[in-house]
Amino acid sequence: xxxxxxxxxxxxxxxxxxxxxxxxxxxxxxxxxxxxxxxxxxxxxxxxxxxxxxxxxxxxxxxxxxxxxxxxxxxxxxxxxxxxxxxxxxxxxxxxxxxxxxxxxxxxxxxxxxxxxxxxxxxxxxxxxxxxxxxxxxxxxxxxxxxxxxxxxxxxxxxxxxxxxxxxxxxxxxxxxxxxxxxxxxxxxxxxxxxxxxxxxxxxxxxxxxxxxxxxxxxxxxxxxxxxxxxxx
Amino acid sequence: xxxxxxxxxxxxxxxxxxxxxxxxxxxxxxxxxxxxxxxxxxxxxxxxxxxxxxxxxxxxxxxxxxxxxxxxxxxxxxxxxxxxxxxxxxxxxxxxxxxxxxxxxxxxxxxxxxxxxxxxxxxxxxxxxxxxxxxxxxxxxxxxxxxxxxxxxxxxxxxxxxxxxxxxxxxxxxxxxxxxxxxxxxxxxxxxxxxxxxxxxxxxxxxxxxxxxxxxxxxxxxxxxxxxxxxxx
DNA sequence: GAAAAAACATTGAAAATTCCATGTTTCGTT
DNA sequence: AACGAAACATGGAATTTTCAATGTTTTTTC
Numbered sequence: 196x197x198x199x200x201x202x203x204x205x206x207x208x209x210x211x212x213x214x215x216x217x218x219x220x221x222x223x224x225x226x227x228x229x230x231x232x233x234x235x236x237x238x239x240x241x242x243x244x245x246x247x248x249x250x251x252x253x254x255x256x257x258x259x260x261x262x263x264x265x266x267x268x269x270x271x272x273x274x275x276x277x278x279x280x281x282x283x284x285x286x287x288x289x290x291x292x293x294x295x296x297x298x299x300x301x302x303x304x305x306x307x308x309x310x311x312x313x314x315x316x317x318x319x320x321x322x323x324x325x326x327x328x329x330x331x332x333x334x335x336x337x338x339x340x341x342x343x344x345x346x347x348x349x350x351x352x353x354x355x356x357x358x359x360x361x362x363x364x365x366x367x368x369x370x371x372x373x374x375x376x377x378x379x380x381x382x383x384x385x386x387x388x389x390x391x392x393x394x395x396x397x398x399x400x401x402x403x404x405x406x407x408x409x410x411x412x413x414x415x416x417x418x419x420x421x422x423x424x425x426x427x428x
Numbered sequence: 429x430x431x432x433x434x435x436x437x438x439x440x441x442x443x444x445x446x447x448x449x450x451x452x453x454x455x456x457x458x459x460x461x462x463x464x465x466x467x468x469x470x471x472x473x474x475x476x477x478x479x480x481x482x483x484x485x486x487x488x489x490x491x492x493x494x495x496x497x498x499x500x501x502x503x504x505x506x507x508x509x510x511x512x513x514x515x516x517x518x519x520x521x522x523x524x525x526x527x528x529x530x531x532x533x534x535x536x537x538x539x540x541x542x543x544x545x546x547x548x549x550x551x552x553x554x555x556x557x558x559x560x561x562x563x564x565x566x567x568x569x570x571x572x573x574x575x576x577x578x579x580x581x582x583x584x585x586x587x588x589x590x591x592x593x594x595x596x597x598x599x600x601x602x603x604x605x606x607x608x609x610x611x612x613x614x615x616x617x618x619x620x621x622x623x624x625x626x627x628x629x630x631x632x633x634x635x636x637x638x639x640x641x642x643x644x645x646x647x648x649x650x651x652x653x654x655x656x657x658x659x660x661x
Numbered sequence: 662g663a664a665a666a667a668a669c670a671t672t673g674a675a676a677a678t679t680c681c682a683t684g685t686t687t688c689g690t691t
Numbered sequence: 692a693a694c695g696a697a698a699c700a701t702g703g704a705a706t707t708t709t710c711a712a713t714g715t716t717t718t719t720t721c
Contacts (some may be wrong), residue, residue: 236689266582268659273475273581275574296574319560323553330563333460337570341508341529348506349499351677351717387581394700410687426501584707611668622709627670643717 208233208308210281211254214332218325223318230314236301238376242284245298251309253284258305259367259376260284262340263384264297274385276339277302277377279367283332303376339366347387355386355428356396357421359405364415371415375408438624441541443514444487447565451558456551463547469534471609475517478531484542486517491538492600492609493517495573496617497530507618510535510573510610513601516565536609572599580620587661588619589629590654593639597648604648608641 208228215224231254236242242253245265254280262275275297278284284299284307299301319326346358359382364371381399400406405417405424415421440567450456464487469475475486478498488511495508508530511517517532517540552559579591592615597604612630616623633639638650638657648654 210672264578266578271582273578275577296571316560320556323556323559326547326556326559326563327552330559334570337567337574338526338529340574340577341570344508344573344580345497345499345506347577347581349504378697390699391701392678396701408463612670613668623669624671624710625708631670 208254208256210256211283211308214283214328215325218328219318219322223322226314226318227310230311231308234307234309236305238301241269241298241300242305242307243295243299245296246294249295250312252312252315254298254308254310255280255282255284256306256308257281258301258307259303260299260305261302261381261385262336263299263300273387274381275338276343277362277367277385278336278339281337283329284336302381309333327374343385350425351428352386352388352392353396354425355388356382356393357425359386360415361418361421361425364418371418373413375411375413395412432544441489443489444516446556447561451561452551452555456555459547459551460543462570463544464541467540467542469538471534471542474533475538475540476528476532477531479527479606482528483545485545485548486532487541487543488513488515488517489539489541490514491534491540492536494535494614494618495530495569496533497583505617505649506620507614509569509576510595510600511569511572511620513538515569516562529588535614576618583658584661585619585621585625586629587658588621589601589615589626591659592619593648594651594654594658597651604651606646608644 208231211227212224215227236258242260243249243251245263247295257280259279261277264273272350285396319329343358346355350358363373363375363377367373377385379393380390383393386393396404397408401408403420405415405420407414407416430614444460445457448460469491475493476482476484478496481602490511490513494510497506497508499505549623552562576591579588583591596606596608596610610618612626613623616626619626630641632637634641636653638648638653640647640649
């Protein structure tokens with residue numbers, strides 16, 4: 196990661212400014228700007244680390260991140276959810292006193308603003324409706340994790356993998372053709388099954404004409420079939 | 429459920445008043461009281477229903493509730509988490525615009541205050557620190573759901589059931605001996621496995637001297653063994 | 662307090678899923 | 692271009708988990 200000069204940082208802050216100034220004044224927003232740093236993260240780098248004390252709230256300007264839980268006992272990872280820019284991240288961290296439940300890791304190169312929690316909190320104290328708006332955005336990510344939980348808990352392998360690919364198309368890549376930035380192993384960690392399951396299911400789907408892929412280039416050719424699999428399993 | 433007169437309601441509101449008046453004035457709290465109704469729910473009754481528009485925030489004065497997700501496709505239920513009084517429930521509902529993700533259902537007789545979301549929101553607008561405090565409390569329940577998710581995703585049957593019973597002892601009944609208010613089926617819905625798994629595992633544990641039970645009376649006699657099972661699986 | 666319903670319990674067969682072994686391809690580095 | 696490492700791929704054995712059938716006990720309801 197590398198630090199940029201302040202001017203560049205301000206130019207890139209526009210997304211967050213737009214959201215924020217619906218609720219707070221430009222003067223107040225300047226306080227946030229002063230308490231923020233702009234950072235670039237390479238694919239694979241950890242943005243917020245599981246177990247650390249939450250000191251910052253993050254705004255994802257561009258890129259894709261995963262919410263990754265690493266089991267302390269075995270070496271297994273679980274991807275709770277995947278998020279693409281622009282979004283407020285780690286809002287939950289701000290509202291907890293506890294340590295971070297999970298890590299936030301870049302799965303593609305990311306541009307991020309880290310804002311000091313203390314400065315943010317000062318502002319929220321006097322702007323309840325801004326606080327509520329931020330909570331709502333932060334809650335979205337919880338909601339997505341819970342939806343994934345429900346999928347994992349109720350459905351079996353193939354339906355879960357279908358859910359993952361529907362989610363990728365609808366909420367991450369915004370289209371049925373995309374360059375997949377996740378490895379098979381990461382998809383397995385997201386759908387909570389083994390890598391072999393992912394590989395075999397994808398091969399099967401390719402034969403059945405539901406998806407087609409070569410290397411990282413993916414296309415979902417029959418998303419309605421995927422929706423059917425998601426329902427019927 | 430039956431409605432009580434206002435006086436009784438006020439007397440029972442003390443828990444929520446105590447929390448709230450750390451952040452807001454007594455005058456302001458009176459506005460909440462006016463917008464609240466006191467209700468009793470019998471075991472099995474639904475307090476907030478999945479799919480409904482969230483119009484109220486709930487304060488659980490006494491009793492135990494489950495966060496229950498009912499699958500629209502098959503008839504399967506999943507218990508996301510279990511919560512015992514006193515707690516703020518459905519805070520998430522307040523911070524969402526979406527419909528309720530899950531139902532909140534009494535697993536023991538409950539005393540509940542339902543507060544109009546609109547009145548609450550008016551108050552939060554001018555009291556950011558109260559908003560933050562409420563959100564922190566509401567987030568706790570999300571956190572518990574996520575922890576359950578992680579257990580379900582990473583561990584197998586026996587370790588998950590161990591997690592459920594450790595959770596019951598530590599966070600619901602506050603002791604290792606208790607009158608279990610969940611059926612075997614509900615435990616299965618919580619640990620995400622079949623009823624047979626629950627029954628067989630409990631029988632095995634009883635033979636091994638880890639738990640002892642007859643009917644609804646339960647005692648965990650060796651919680652350290654349960655912790656070991658939770659880790660090693 | 663009797664009948665019905667729900668909950669609890671046990672077993673073996675069937676199905677789903679992971680584990681293991683092995684081989685190929687792709688990617689990044691020197 | 693050669694090398695090693697990581698990712699991708701395949702198939703069968705071993706394991707875990709659910710399903711199905713059946714019976715007992717407990718709880719609820721009239």
